[in-house]
Amino acid sequence: MHDKLAIDPSWTLFLDRDGTINRRLIDDYVKNIEEFDFLPNALEGIFELSPLFDTVVIVTNQQCIGREIITHEELAVVHNHMMDGIKAAHGRIDQIYYCPELAVFDPICRKPNPGMGIQAKEEFPNIDFEKSIMVGDTLSDMQFGQRLGMTTVLVLDGTNANIEADIKVSDLKNLASYLI
Ligand SMILES: [Mg+2]
Numbered sequence: 001m002h003d004k005l006a007i008d009p010s011w012t013l014f015l016d017r018d019g020t021i022n023r024r025l026i027d028d029y030v031k032n033i034e035e036f037d038f039l040p041n042a043l044e045g046i047f048e049l050s051p052l053f054d055t056v057v058i059v060t061n062q063q064c065i066g067r068e069i070i071t072h073e074e075l076a077v078v079h080n081h082m083m084d085g086i087k088a089a090h091g092r093i094d095q096i097y098y099c100p101e102l103a104v105f106d107p108i109c110r111k112p113n114p115g116m117g118i119q120a121k122e123e124f125p126n127i128d129f130e131k132s133i134m135v136g137d138t139l140s141d142m143q144f145g146q147r148l149g150m151t152t153v154l155v156l157d158g159t160n161a162n163i164e165a166d167i168k169v170s171d172l173k174n175l176a177s178y179l180i
Contacts, residue, residue, distance in 0.1 A: 004178075005133075005151060005166075005167065005178075005179065007052060007053075007131075007133070007179060009052065009053065009054055010054050010126070010128070010131060011052070011053050011054065011128075011131045011132060011133065012053055012054060012055040012056070012057070012120075012124070012126075012127045012128070012131065012132040012133070013049060013050075013052075013053040013055070013056045013057070013132070013133050013135070014057055014058075014059050014117070014120070014132060014133065014134045014135065014145070014150065015046075015056065015057070015058050015059070015093075015135050015136075015172075016058070016059065016060060016111075016134075016135060016136030016137060016138070016141045016155075017058050017060035017082075017096075018030065018060065018137075019039075019136070019137035019138065019155065019157060020039070020042075020135055020136050020137050020141075020155050020172070021038065021039065021042050021046070021058070021082070021172070022036050022037055022038055022039060022042070022082065023037040023038075023039055024137065024157075029062070029064035029069055029070065030078055031064065031069060031070050031074065031078075032074065032077070032078065033077065033078055033081040036078055036081060036082060038085060039171060039172075040171060041170075041171040041172060041173035041174070042171060042172050042173075043085060043086065043089035043091060044089065044172075044173045044176075045171060045172025045173035045174070045175060045176050046086055046089065046091035046092075046093070046172060047089050047090050047091040048173065048176035048177075048180070049091075049172060049175065049176045049179070050091050050092035050093075051092075052176075052179060052180070054126060055094050055095075055120075055124045055126065055127055056092055056093050056094050057093070057094055057095045057096070057097060057120050057124075058093055058095070058096040058097065058098075059097050059098075059111065059116040059117065059120070059134075059144070060096070060097070060098045060099070061098070061099050061103075061110050061111050061140070062075055062098045062099065062100055063099070063100065063101065063102050063103055063110070065098075065100035066100050066101050066102040067102065072100065075098065075100075079096055083096075094124070095120065095123060095124075097109075097116040097119055097120060098116075099111070099115065099116060111136075111140045111141060111143070111144040112139075112140040112141075112143035112144045112147065113144070113147075114144065114147050114148050116144075117129065117144065117148045117150075129148040129149045129150050130149050130150075132145075132148070132149075132150040132151070133145075133150060133151045133152075133153055134148075134150045134151070134152050134153065135153040135155060135169075135172070135175065136152075136153075136154070136155065137154065137155045137156075137157055137160060138160065138163070139163050141154075142154060142163055142164060142165050151166045151167070152164075152165040152166045152167070153165060153166065153167045153168070153169060153175055154167070154168045154169070155169060155170070155171060155172070155175075156168055156169065156170055
């Protein structure tokens with residue numbers, strides 16, 4: 001961990017979804033709202049983090065669509081459910097980007113490739129990647145952030161502590177405490 005990160009309200013927060021906001025299913029996908037469980041401290045963390053940032057977006061790989069396990073519409077149902085929970089907890093997410101493509105094709109939108117970051121900057125031109133934080137639980141999240149010049153934050157899950165990141169936290173509330 002380097003010196004405490006000094007952010008200001010012009011910064012952008014990029015959040016991974018599975019394993020960062022909600023419980024990641026091992027060798028499976030969140031296919032419906034019954035399988036979507038917020039991680040402990042995630043909602044409180046988003047509530048505390050969102051006012052600190054100009055823009056807060058989610059970037060999530062969802063090749064379950066490319067694999068025809070769920071449809072875009074079924075993913076939208078899961079995301080509406082997630083957003084309802086976040087709004088009820090007075091948190092704010094400005095946009096959700098997802099990559100439906102199969103990993104085997106190494107699509108530009110799939111983390112660690114930078115496509116969803118570029119997409120976000122097209123929609124929110126104020127985004128400055130040097131003044132952005134990428135939070136996730138996997139190597140591909142950290143590589144995505146590093147490639148775009150972001151500060152990287154790893155959410156520890158008991159198995160991933162060996163992954164390199166600028167900051168390591170136990171959950172999103174822990175990150176908020178670190179930044180405030
Ligand atoms: Mg994840």
